[in-house]
Amino acid sequence: MSLKNEINSYVKNIQKQILYKTKESKQLINDLKANIADYVEENNVTDISEIRQCFGSESEIAADFLANADIKTLKRKMTVKSLIAVLVVAVIAVWGIGMTVAVVDSLNATAAYGVESDIVDEDGSMSNASLEV
Amino acid sequence: MSQQQDNFKRGTAEMLILHLLQEEDLYGYQITRAFKDKSNGVYTMGEAALYLVLYRLVELGYITDYEKLVGARRKRRYYHLEDSGREYYNKILDEYFIITKSIAQILDREDIKNVLEK
Structure with missing residues (x-):
């Protein structure tokens, strides 16, 4: 699987684990995508594990959202x-x-x-x- | 990261974001990176928690957001501090010093009191 596809699946998993589609959750997903793109560009990322390490696992991000929403x-x-x-x-x-x-x-x-x-x-x-x- | 640290960060994130935006308009990734760099990696914040604070500040009118095109298609959302945000920042900064000073007095910690008096 290419890095682009892995990132897409990473973001989709976060979306799924957030459970509720709110204006904020939709906005967060968009901002997260942009941030990941910035990170990939600046750090020459080749593996999804680097993104997980920097941004956190899918469940961590979802839990963070639910705890602060x-x-x-x-x-x-x-x-x-x-x-x-x-x-x-x-x-x-x-x-x-x-x-x-x-x-x-x-x-x-x-x-x-x-x-x-x-x-x-x-x-x-x-x-x-x-x-x- | 302990729950206490998380709660503490949640309480101070607004103030720190507003502080960073005083210098220039920033986008989300720059804010998380600034937190990390300026605190030598101690003050890190989850993306979700950070963005929820940003959305709240936008809703309250203390900051505004706008998009800038990066490259051919990619957009970046920048955050800009408004005058009402500057006032709010000064208010919560004063409150922060009052509270921290009182905590230092209760704890009887001269080192913290000295830092705050500088």
């Missing part, structure tokens, strides 16, 4: 995330129930059943059997 924004993000999760579950549940009802209805419609009945006329003779559906 505005707690109110993170809480709001957490709430929004939970709300979205609940909504998604609810939508899936409603869709599931709807689908089940639709399937049962269609099965009932196709599997028609009938009752054969004999009608005995007053004179005792049996008329033709009818089929009630």
